[in-house]
Amino acid sequence: FTISYWIVFHTYFDPFGRRLAHPKTDQPGLHALRAVMVFASNMTYFAALAVLPLPDATALFFIAPIMITVLSIPILGEHVGPRRWGAVIVGFCGTLIMVRAQGSTRGDISIWIYLLPILAAFFYATMQVLTRKLAKTKASAMAFYIQITFVLFCGISGLIVGNGQFVGGVxxxxxxxxxxxxxxxxxxxMSYFVLIGILATGVGYCLSQAYRSAPAATVAPFEYVLLPMSIVWGWVIFADWPGLPVWFGSAIIIAAGLYVIWREHKLSSQD
Known part of the structure; x- marks a missing residue:
């Protein structure tokens, strides 16, 4: 929240308090929708982390690049051939393997919980495709609109549920x-929050620039580097080690994503 506040404030004012130019856009609705997707993705993903081990939640979240490939068709009008459609289907099969196997072997966790990181992936994928659609918007304007809307939603959520009035009986x-x-x-x-805010801001900026500069179906698979990192940190910090279904399902999803990368490279070289 602190980092978001400073991004919003310094978009309007310089360090000496002088008002700067307003970040203009002719598509405020898409910017608002993009921010809503960020909010929804965060809510569903962190709700999943409250129950699921970090490697499991992250592995399921990595259906997002596959979803980006699918969403780029209706939203961006990008062409996806039959081979990449095959990769999409294979990636979804990997997700089903993880959900069914983990849901049946871990009786203490409802199988519906495994839908939360998948929902988070869908919201995240929608946000990134919208980023590509808004490619002509300046990066500063993108940062401003997404942060101010995110702060607004967080503030409203805090006013509604922040006192814990709805937790009774849950x-x-x-x-x-x-x-x-x-x-x-x-x-x-607070020191951790500031560090998280700085890192999240840097990650968000880099991802936005990547999706503004290249086709969504090309950039998305590179996000798979997060999966081995989450396994390492999950083991080091939380002593969580993924089971065999997670490894198997993750391998299928990653293979599907890498095929998309290879196919995109081959098609671009032919052009």
């Missing part, structure tokens, strides 16, 4: 995580 851990009363962060917590 048993589901994901809902408890979302509806619990907000706490005032300690000084140590």
């Amino acid at each position: 048993q589901h851990p994901s809902l408890v995580f979302l509806l619990r009363a907000w706490l005032v962060p300690t000084a140590a917590d």
Whole structure:
């Protein structure tokens, strides 16, 4: 929230408090929708992390690049041939393997929880495709509109559920995580929040630039580097180690994504 505030503030004012030019756009509706997708993706993904191990949630989230390939057709008008459609189907099969296997072997976790990171992936994929559609918008304007809308949604959410009034009687851990009363962060917590804000801002800027500069179906598969990182950090910090179905399903999803990369490169070289 702090980082978002400073991005919004300094888009309007310089360090000396002088007003700067307003970040203009002729598509405010798409910017608002893009910010809503960011908010929804964060909510569903962190609700999943309240229950699922980090490697499991991250592996399921990586259906997002496959979804980007699909969404680029109706939203961007990009052409996806039969071979890439085959990769999309294979990627979804990998997701089903993880969901069915983990849902049947972990009786303490409802199978519906595994839909949360998939929903998060859908919202994230929609946001990135909209980023490509808004490619002509300046990066500063993109950052401003997404942050101010995100801050607005977070503020409204805090006013509605921030006092914990809806958590009574709720048993589901994901809902408890979302509806619990907000706490005032300690000084140590604030240092982590600032670090997370800086990192998230940098990641968001780099991804936005990538999706503005290249076809969505080309950029998306490169995000798979997050998967091995999440496995390492999940093991180091939380002692979570993915089971065999997660490894198998992840391998299928990654293979499908890498095929998309290879196919895109081959088609572009022919052009």
